[in-house]
Amino acid sequence: MDRDPRTIAKLASAVLVTGILLTGCLQDPDGAGGLNPGAAGLGEPEQGDGRVQILGAFGGDEEANFNASLEEFEQQSGIDVDYVSDQDFTNTIQLRVNAGDIPDIALFPQPGGVFNMAEAGHVVPIDEFMDYDSLRSSLIPGFLDSARFEGRVYAVPMRMAVKSIVWYPKPEFEANGWNTEPETLGELDELSQQILDETGTPPWCIGWESDQATGWVGTDWIEEYVLRLHGPEVYDDWIYGRIPFNDERIVEAMQAYYDFSSQDGWVLGGTEGIISTPFGDAMAPAFDESPGCYMMRQGNFATTFFPADITSNLDEEVGIFVFPRDEDGYDGQPILGGGDLAAAFSYDTDTIEVMKFLGSPEFGQPWAEAGGWLSPHRTFDQSFYPDELTRQISQIAIDADVFRYDGSDVMPREVGSGSFWTGMVQLQTGAKSAQQVADDIQATWPEES
Numbered sequence: 022m023d024r025d026p027r028t029i030a031k032l033a034s035a036v037l038v039t040g041i042l043l044t045g046c047l048q049d050p051d052g053a054g055g056l057n058p059g060a061a062g063l064g065e066p067e068q069g070d071g072r073v074q075i076l077g078a079f080g081g082d083e084e085a086n087f088n089a090s091l092e093e094f095e096q097q098s099g100i101d102v103d104y105v106s107d108q109d110f111t112n113t114i115q116l117r118v119n120a121g122d123i124p125d126i127a128l129f130p131q132p133g134g135v136f137n138m139a140e141a142g143h144v145v146p147i148d149e150f151m152d153y154d155s156l157r158s159s160l161i162p163g164f165l166d167s168a169r170f171e172g173r174v175y176a177v178p179m180r181m182a183v184k185s186i187v188w189y190p191k192p193e194f195e196a197n198g199w200n201t202e203p204e205t206l207g208e209l210d211e212l213s214q215q216i217l218d219e220t221g222t223p224p225w226c227i228g229w230e231s232d233q234a235t236g237w238v239g240t241d242w243i244e245e246y247v248l249r250l251h252g253p254e255v256y257d258d259w260i261y262g263r264i265p266f267n268d269e270r271i272v273e274a275m276q277a278y279y280d281f282s283s284q285d286g287w288v289l290g291g292t293e294g295i296i297s298t299p300f301g302d303a304m305a306p307a308f309d310e311s312p313g314c315y316m317m318r319q320g321n322f323a324t325t326f327f328p329a330d331i332t333s334n335l336d337e338e339v340g341i342f343v344f345p346r347d348e349d350g351y352d353g354q355p356i357l358g359g360g361d362l363a364a365a366f367s368y369d370t371d372t373i374e375v376m377k378f379l380g381s382p383e384f385g386q387p388w389a390e391a392g393g394w395l396s397p398h399r400t401f402d403q404s405f406y407p408d409e410l411t412r413q414i415s416q417i418a419i420d421a422d423v424f425r426y427d428g429s430d431v432m433p434r435e436v437g438s439g440s441f442w443t444g445m446v447q448l449q450t451g452a453k454s455a456q457q458v459a460d461d462i463q464a465t466w467p468e469e470s
Contacts, residue, residue, distance in 0.1 A: 125375075
């Protein structure tokens with residue numbers, strides 16, 4: 022949809038001003054009701070012209086499945102949705118905004134991009150046009166907070182990733198009668214030692230190697246431990262820089278992971294194996310006739326790396342359980358994950374209708390049936406998922422007490438995809454202690470953050 026630059030400037034100014042004026046309106050997500058549509062001062066939306074452009078990074082099969090998920094909506098609404106795929110989305114969206122060539126909606130793979138656009142006044146807070154309380158009640162608990170900037174929410178979740186999953190070869194676990202539902206980290210430790218004692222084989226498959234990105238897998242492990250040992254409030258303070266990276270609670274979580282991963286005989290290949298094994302190959306030995314390891318903690322995308330004979334029969338070959346809570350830590354089951362967020366740059370009736378659909382439990386049914394997509398809504402019809410394993414992953418998120426977005430994706434880039442990655446390698450190899458690594462990372466945190 023073409024828009025007059027003066028309209029864009031007016032919108033940006035209005036969003037920025039109302040964001041400042043109403044910074045506290047949504048600070049308490051458990052408060053007495055959210056804002057009504059239009060309550061922040063933008064007034065009635067412009068009349069749409071029947072066309073809405075969406076910019077995103079989905080390509081290939083994902084692009085086809087995304088478009089398929091919009092077909093029925095387009096027919097019923099009469100709105101023509103033009104999806105533009107760009108593999109360099111992060112840079113392209115910034116370039117287009119700077120040039121005034123702004124899409125109506127953009128699909129952000131990380132919250133940081135939404136925050137940047139919100140701070141500059143380019144995106145519309147969702148409370149201008151959506152029922153905040155209704156949306157929050159439908160979503161996985163805590164997911165909506167991933168798009169919260171200075172008290173207001175600027176995007177709606179439209180796809181979910183779940184990371185807190187432990188994968189295992191189902192036939193071997195069933196044959197040995199091993200625990201497939203450890204409820205605490207203590208019980209998980211007991212299971213790990215039992216497998217080692219009974220088989221002489223390392224219980225864990227862990228691989229970090231990812232070229233220049235080696236270390237990102239380790240950041241997920243630390244995030245898991247921070248959530249379980251200290252809960253979502255400390256986690257939020259940490260990833261948003263409200264407490265220093267070298268806070269004693271973060272150091273404790275880093276040490277807890279190191280103690281776990283360096284336990285004698287627990288990980289295939291030991292520390293050297295962790296660093297040198299490509300993350301996509303980590304679990305391959307678990308599917309050998311004589312398994313070389315048995316468990317891997319990784320996100321739902323892990324199935325894309327499993328052998329073809331395993332993926333063709335997932336429900337029989339692979340079992341999962343949630344990475345459990347800490348018995349002495351947070352009193353609840355947290356889930357670490359990620360997802361894609363839809364943010365509106367224009368404020369007109371057609372864009373609003375598309376945003377409402379993208380943020381609804383009705384979006385994504387064809388994509389779910391094709392595989393590779395999870396709805397962030399607890400109320401999504403799980404019968405559309407292609408296998409029982411996917412339904413189990415979805416249920417893990419639904420049953421969680423709180424969902425939190427991958428912290429390294431929220432942190433300043435210098436840290437989240439820089440010093441945090443390299444620091445994890447130093448921790449895992451024993452080159453530096455947890456305290457030293459945390460101190461080093463804190464020193465790289467931008468002062469303005």
